Amino acid sequence: MRDVxxxxxxxxxHFKTLYGSIEGFLETNQDRIPGEFHPETSEYVFPRQGRVTxxxxxxxxxxxxxxxxxxxxxxxxxxxxxxLVNGGTSCDKTAFPIYATEEAFxxxxxRRLTGVHPDAVEEIERLQPFQREADAERxxxxxxxxxxxxxxxRMLHTAGLEMTFRVVEGWVDAIxxxxxxxxxxxxxxxxxxxGGSNAKVHLEPVRQVVFDSPGQVFSEQGVLYILRYVRRYVxxxxxxxxxxxxK
Numbered sequence: 001m002r003d004v005x006x007x008x009x010x011x012x013x014h015f016k017t018l019y020g021s022i023e024g025f026l027e028t029n030q031d032r033i034p035g036e037f038h039p040e041t042s043e044y045v046f047p048r049q050g051r052v053t054x055x056x057x058x059x060x061x062x063x064x065x066x067x068x069x070x071x072x073x074x075x076x077x078x079x080x081x082x083x084l085v086n087g088g089t090s091c092d093k094t095a096f097p098i099y100a101t102e103e104a105f106x107x108x109x110x111r112r113l114t115g116v117h118p119d120a121v122e123e124i125e126r127l128q129p130f131q132r133e134a135d136a137e138r139x140x141x142x143x144x145x146x147x148x149x150x151x152x153x154r155m156l157h158t159a160g161l162e163m164t165f166r167v168v169e170g171w172v173d174a175i176x177x178x179x180x181x182x183x184x185x186x187x188x189x190x191x192x193x194x195g196g197s198n199a200k201v202h203l204e205p206v207r208q209v210v211f212d213s214p215g216q217v218f219s220e221q222g223v224l225y226i227l228r229y230v231r232r233y234v235x236x237x238x239x240x241x242x243x244x245x246x247k
Contacts, residue, residue, distance in 0.1 A: 001246060004077045008235060011070035015227060018063045022209050022224060025056065035190065044190040056209055060223075061155040067227055068156070071234055072148040075141075078242055079116065079124075085246050088115035096238075098145040100129050100136040120245040127238055140233030143218050143226065150213065158223055159212040 035044035080091035088094075094116070097109035105128055113121050129139035136142060150156060208222025218226050 001078075001081065001243065004074050004081065004239065007070045007074040007077060008231070011067045011074070011231065014063050014067045014070070015231070018060060018067065018227075019224060021057060021060065021063075025209065042191055046189070056158040060158050060209075064156040064158070064223070064227075065151040068144065068147045068151055071231055072144055074234055075238060078239060079113065081246055082117065082120045082242065083115045086115060086117045086120075097124065098129065098141050100142060102128075102130050105130060117245060120242060123241055123245070127241060137217050140230045141238070144230040144234070146216060147218055147226075147230070150216070157212040158209045 035046050037044050075096035076094070079094045079096045083091055083094050093111070093114070095112045097105060097112040099105040099109055105125065109125075109128075110121075113124065116124075127141065129136040129142040132139050147156065208224065210222055211219040211226070213219045221229075
């Protein structure tokens with residue numbers, strides 16, 4: 001297990017570096033933009049003023065790749081240990097399988113687990129994303145796999161700050177729609193239902209940086225959130241579930 005732990009510790013070291021850099025970036029990009037309520041349309045209009053977004057650091061890409069690779073490798077190392085403790089001698093063809101469907105796992109995953117004790121194989125099957133059925137793509141292990149595959153062929157880049165709405169005073173009955181701006185001097189419009197004029201709404205940067213990978217599930221949340229999510233799965237779910245088979 002020492003090799004598995006070392007891989008996670010290495011990933012954690014990179015995460016701390018990335019976290020500090022992103023937090024510093026966010027601290028300098030938090031200007032709020034007050035909304036102007038237009039009662040005739042029940043819309044808050046947010047005028048463009050100053051610099052509300054900034055470009056992320058290019059060095060984050062390689063750091064992200066290192067975090068993903070080391071976290072992913074920890075699971076592959078774990079399967080290797082399971083094979084060795086069961087009398088195997090070579091880990092050249094082993095890996096922690098990951099499949100979104102049961103059919104794919106049974107037809108391809110078994111080859112990755114040759115030599116691993118059947119009870120451990122059964123536990124690995126229980127940890128598969130396909131167990132979540134329709135939501136398999138949002139399983140932490142599947143997201144980690146997608147990140148690993150992406151980084152093998154291209155850099156994991158990040159996008160700048162996203163924007164969100166936050167009520168800072170009073171109340172808003174309900175947000176009806178976020179309307180993309182049509183004018184160059186407007187960032188966005190927020191349409192609310194009756195009662196919206198009783199609140200003061202500001203547009204402010206979300207405290208997160210996202211992956212610049214349109215269409216990918218891992219781009220739906222902030223970078224730091226996604227990395228914590230997959231790390232927590234590996235350290236608190238996968239490893240504890242399989243560690244008893246190493247004794």
